[in-house]
Amino acid sequence: GESVGLHLPTLSVQEGDNSIINCAYSNSASDYFIWYKQESGKGPQFIIDIRSNMDKRQGQRVTVLLNKTVKHLSLQIAATQPGDSAVYFCAENRYSGGGADGLTFGKGTHLIIQP
Amino acid sequence: DAGVIQSPRHEVTEMGQEVTLRCKPISGHNSLFWYRQTMMRGLELLIYFNNNVPIDDSGMPEDRFSAKMPNASFSTLKIQPSEPRDSAVYFCASSRPLRGAGEQYFGPGTRLTVT
Numbered sequence: 001g002e003s004v005g006l007h008l009p010t011l012s013v014q015e016g017d018n019s020i021i022n023c024a025y026s027n028s029a030s031d032y033f034i035w036y037k038q039e040s041g042k043g044p045q046f047i048i049d050i051r052s053n054m055d056k057r058q059g060q061r062v063t064v065l066l067n068k069t070v071k072h073l074s075l076q077i078a079a080t081q082p083g084d085s086a087v088y089f090c091a092e093n094r095y096s097g098g099g100a101d102g103l104t105f106g107k108g109t110h111l112i113i114q115p
Numbered sequence: 116d117a118g119v120i121q122s123p124r125h126e127v128t129e130m131g132q133e134v135t136l137r138c139k140p141i142s143g144h145n146s147l148f149w150y151r152q153t154m155m156r157g158l159e160l161l162i163y164f165n166n167n168v169p170i171d172d173s174g175m176p177e178d179r180f181s182a183k184m185p186n187a188s189f190s191t192l193k194i195q196p197s198e199p200r201d202s203a204v205y206f207c208a209s210s211r212p213l214r215g216a217g218e219q220y221f222g223p224g225t226r227l228t229v230t
Contacts, residue, residue, distance in 0.1 A: 043221030
C-alpha cells in the first residue's frame with residue numbers, strides 16, 4: 001500500500017546550527033501534511049502543517065517545504081536548541097473538509113542536538 | 116486544559132487476559148483516534164470516531180480488538196484475549212475536525228506489555 005517514509009533515521013547537529021529533516025510520501029491523493037515531534041515517554045506533539053496548495057509555510061524557528069513534483073516534504077529547524085532533541089515524524093492526511101481523518105505516519109527521524 | 120487523558124499509563128498482563136484501555140478526549144473535540152506505536156511498525160492508526168461514530172476501523176488488526184465511544188468524553192479500546200505481539204504503546208488523540216484534520220492532540224499513551 002502507499003505510505004509515508006523517511007530518508008534518515010538519525011540526524012546529529014551542533015547546537016545553534018540549522019537542521020533539515022526529510023520525508024518522502026507516495027500517496028498522490030494526500031493533500032495535507034503534518035510534522036510531529038515526540039519526546040521520550042510522551043505522545044507526539046503537533047509542530048506545523050501544510051496543505052497541498054502551498055509549497056512553504058513558516059512557524060517559530062520551523063519551516064516546512066513541500067515539493068509535490070517529487071513528493072517530498074522537509075522540516076527545517078533554525079538555531080537548534082537542546083530541547084529540539086526528539087523523534088520527528090511526518091504524517092499525511094486526506095482532508096475531507098467535513099470531518100477529521102486518521103493520519104498515516106512515517107517511521108520517524110531521531111534528531112540529536114550536540115552541545 | 117487538561118489535555119487528552121489516558122489510563123492506565125502502564126499495563127502488564129498475561130497472555131489470554133482481557134485488557135481495557137481508556138481515553139478522555141479534550142472537551143469540545145469531536146474526533147477521537149486510537150493509534151499503536153511499536154519499534155517495528157511505527158505509529159499506526161487503529162480506528163477513529165467522529166461525533167462518537169466509528170468512521171474507519173480498517174486499522175484494527177484482528178477481531179480481538181474492539182473500540183467504543185459511548186459518549187463525547189470517553190472511549191475504550193479492548194483487547195480480548197491479549198497476546199504478546201500486542202505489546203506496544205497505545206495512544207489516544209483528539210481533534211476539532213473543522214480546525215484542520217492534522218492538528219490532533221495526543222495523550223501520554225498506555226504502555227502495554229503482554230507476557
